[in-house]
Amino acid sequence: METNGYQNRKGSSRNRIFNQIREAGSVSASQLSYELQLSRPTVKKSLDELLEAGCIHENGYIGNTGGRRAGAYSVRADAKAAIGIDLTRNHITVIIADLCGNLVYEKRVHRPFALEDAYLRYLGELVEEAILAKQIPREAVLGVGIVVPGLITEDHREIFYGKILDFTGLTVDEIGKYIPCACRLYNDADAGGYAEISQRRDVTDAFYISLSNNIGGSILIDHKVYKGEGPRSGEVGHMTIIPGGRECYCGQKGCFETYCNAAILADMFQGNLEMFFERLQDNDADCAGVWREYLYYLSIAVNNVRMLFDCKVILGGYVGAHMEPYLDELKELAAARNTFESDADYLEVCRVKKDALALGGALPFIHELWRGI
Ligand SMILES: [Zn+2]
Numbered sequence: 465m466e467t468n469g470y471q472n473r474k475g476s477s478r479n480r481i482f483n484q485i486r487e488a489g490s491v492s493a494s495q496l497s498y499e500l501q502l503s504r505p506t507v508k509k510s511l512d513e514l515l516e517a518g519c520i521h522e523n524g525y526i527g528n529t530g531g532r533r534a535g536a537y538s539v540r541a542d543a544k545a546a547i548g549i550d551l552t553r554n555h556i557t558v559i560i561a562d563l564c565g566n567l568v569y570e571k572r573v574h575r576p577f578a579l580e581d582a583y584l585r586y587l588g589e590l591v592e593e594a595i596l597a598k599q600i601p602r603e604a605v606l607g608v609g610i611v612v613p614g615l616i617t618e619d620h621r622e623i624f625y626g627k628i629l630d631f632t633g634l635t636v637d638e639i640g641k642y643i644p645c646a647c648r649l650y651n652d653a654d655a656g657g658y659a660e661i662s663q664r665r666d667v668t669d670a671f672y673i674s675l676s677n678n679i680g681g682s683i684l685i686d687h688k689v690y691k692g693e694g695p696r697s698g699e700v701g702h703m704t705i706i707p708g709g710r711e712c713y714c715g716q717k718g719c720f721e722t723y724c725n726a727a728i729l730a731d732m733f734q735g736n737l738e739m740f741f742e743r744l745q746d747n748d749a750d751c752a753g754v755w756r757e758y759l760y761y762l763s764i765a766v767n768n769v770r771m772l773f774d775c776k777v778i779l780g781g782y783v784g785a786h787m788e789p790y791l792d793e794l795k796e797l798a799a800a801r802n803t804f805e806s807d808a809d810y811l812e813v814c815r816v817k818k819d820a821l822a823l824g825g826a827l828p829f830i831h832e833l834w835r836g837i
Pocket of ligand 1: 702
């Protein structure tokens with residue numbers, strides 16, 4: 465029988481039934497009994513438990529089963545929620561994901577990061593505002609995932625490398641001081657990769673490269689982030705692309721980060737990346753030259769990743785979201801470097817183009833509930 469990846473290890477009937485309802489959208493007791501090969505009394509008992517817990521509801525009738533109408537069950541999407549906050553140098557994004565994992569609230573504000581009380585207080589206000597807007601009872605919030613450009617300890621409680629925003633050592637208790645729910649920290653590229661792989665049924669393993677103002681990477685195996693011993697796996701931004709090359713903020717030279725961060729493109733237009741891609745579309749010669757160089761360096765990194773993992777390579781982040789029209793050109797460059805393959809069809813553009821990072825901060829809470837229910 466096909467499993468959906470979120471059934472708990474014990475494989476309890478209740479858990480299997482919940483996930484079956486969630487995947488089907490709407491399903492009757494007799495369908496559940498048939499599809500999961502469970503007796504009718506077992507299905508009934510589990511449905512009663514899930515109804516009691518408020519996680520599902522009976523939402524009318526579907527189809528005709530032998531002249532008798534069958535009651536259909538659906539997940540009560542608003543029964544639980546998780547919040548994701550994406551912090552960058554200049555912006556804050558807050559999202560809410562419902563019990564089905566759908567994005568139901570989004571707010572992005574311009575607010576430069578500052579390690580001061582007013583900023584932290586503002587984070588709390590943004591969360592309060594989101595909860596109020598969706599009228600979510602406080603106890604229905606499973607947790608808040610705070611996504612940052614930094615490396616996070618295994619327990620999600622401390623930033624142990626945070627040079628980008630100069631916040632090394634900052635703890636979740638400090639950053640979430642005014643947030644009225646349980647918080648965890650997540651690395652930005654991992655959150656983006658997790659959001660992406662969560663949407664994919666066809667792919668279980670991938671390497672996600674986040675091409676934003678900084679470059680990050682995430683190793684995704686069996687729909688989970690592989691963190692390594694550090695835990696600092698996937699940091700492709702600091703692979704050496706050019707020995708002795710451009711200086712990186714990390715103190716090294718020639719890092720991939722210094723050749724393919726989004727700011728290289730955006731800074732041609734006072735930080736406006738959209739403008740860069742508009743001009744590129746209009747065949748602006750300066751943009752075309754910079755872009756050619758960008759793709760050249762990117763193809764080196766992409767091929768290195770392919771050599772190492774032999775899995776799909778997914779391009780995300782600000783630049784990844786604009787990559788579609790140029791993917792064939794990048795594939796050609798990457799394929800030309802490949803020892804074993806004549807094409808680079810392993811290369812893909814991210815599907816989650818909006819709020820991927822914030823979403824990736826919220827989804828782990830939702831998925832834990834799917835597994836544990
Ligand atoms: Zn570096």
